[in-house]
Amino acid sequence: MSGLVLKLSPKERVLINGAVIENGDRRSRLNIVTPNVNILRLRDAIHPEEATTPVRRVCYAAQLVLTGDASAEDTRLPLLRRIEELSQILTDPDSRSLLGNATDAVLEGQYYQCLKALRSLLPREERLLNARPN
DSSP: OOSEEEEEOTTOEEEETTEEEEOOSSOEEEEEOSTTOOEEEGGGOOOGGGOOSHHHHHHHHHHHHHHTSSOHHHHHHHHHHHHHHHHHHOOSHHHHHHHHHHHHHHHTTOHHHHHHHHHTTHHHHHHHHHOOOO
């Protein structure tokens, strides 16, 4: 069987195609066999007031597609532009690779994969923003 395997902790919440689902008292495992399902772990969600940095704002834009609050068609071009803007700033090979993965994911309509690649940039962004000039 192919598809996504979602492992949930007790009481963990997940958003699947706009519906919030809460796990019971024990760990569980769900096999998602339907392709192109929008899934977001709520523990990973970025709330609007937390979208205060460039990478977080781009993550939030991708997340809105997964939550159903924005259409993929309306979000695609602005999201690609924002990813391109990030690539002008984050020029190291690892960041460029993640941004390339995010771009490819958007072009393929895989917004979860886009979000996953972008979220990998969050620790790097935080280090850069907290760095003090000598």
